[in-house]
Amino acid sequence: MSRPYLEDRECVERAKHGDQRAFRQLVERHRDRAYGLALRILRSAAEAEDVAQEALVRAWQALPGFRGESGFSTWLYRIVAHQSFDRLEQLKRRHQRETGVEQVAELAAPGAQHVDSSALARRLERLMAALSPVQRAALTLYYWEDRSVEEVAEALELPENTVKTHLSRARAELREAWQRTDRD
């Protein structure tokens, strides 16, 4: 049976009162974004899938506290970003314990293959591993999710100027790395 399309706001209101079908609509609408952000921060398909799932469950749990001052997607991004940063920290600690190597980015190489099939995108994904997690999150939200600096700042709970700085440095680092790989 097909379900009527509801706006995010209406879905949220219904889900707040325990309507699971309304929440399912929200999940279906936002799961790709949640997974995409987690994937670009964590650079591992398996970890991203796990974090996206946790974040969506967490969103369900925290819905009563969601006052709707920001959009549902911005609020969800915030949860996903927090969960991803936490997971990254855990992975980093575990990796350091197990191997003594600090480069957590290496953990994720296989997952990056899922991001896109085009050569350019694969090259970019490889270069993004060198960026900081926050830079990756800011780039993902700004470019792939087409969010404004203000929305990125809200999602990552950072001042707008800090987001601008992250974006600016990320662009510069990517450009430099891109040129370097051109030469190699």
Place this chain on the structure above:
Amino acid sequence: MTERDATGRISDCAAFEAWLDDGRPAGDERMARAHAAECARCAAQWRVTLELDLALEAPPVTAPASLTERVMARVAAMRAAARADVATIGSPVARPRAADTSFSGPAAPALAWWVRAAADPAVALAMVLAALVLWRAPSLIPVAQAVGGWAMAAWRAAFPPTLALSLATLERWMPHGVVALALALALMPALAWGSWRLYLWAERTGLPSVPPSLTQH
């Protein structure tokens, strides 16, 4: 902010690079183009940036199809656990729960506030205590006096004489059980308010935090 010379032009490679880093603001594009036409290095940088733009236009990532079902299965499990909790209020036997069902989520607000309040163990305990005070006040007064007396003695032993002296005034009134009871009752709203603040704080700190090392670069 892109640096420019006194005439407002993007005058050198550093200014051009800053313009690229700023995301190539459209207002300065004409000047940047003029600079790139004269500088091979900056022209190459621009070409790289355009390639990056192409890469950044890659189609969005698609989550595994099973993600929705797994999320909804957990949500349904939490709802079921929350319902079972409400059904077993008052049962002396604690029902074991899975780790991820320790928080019922939006199931709770679906119930009337007084049902949720009645289900709260702290409220139930407060009600039992209040009932005890109302029904057994004469029996409780000697107990309150004994506890009060013990607390005073402990206070006097722990604090300097000046404080103990000021407490002596209060102690004169303490033999009156009604005064002791009134003091105990007066403390209840303070305890309730403190508990509420503690609950709000615990709820806030329950959100995962961003490690500072990850927000700095």
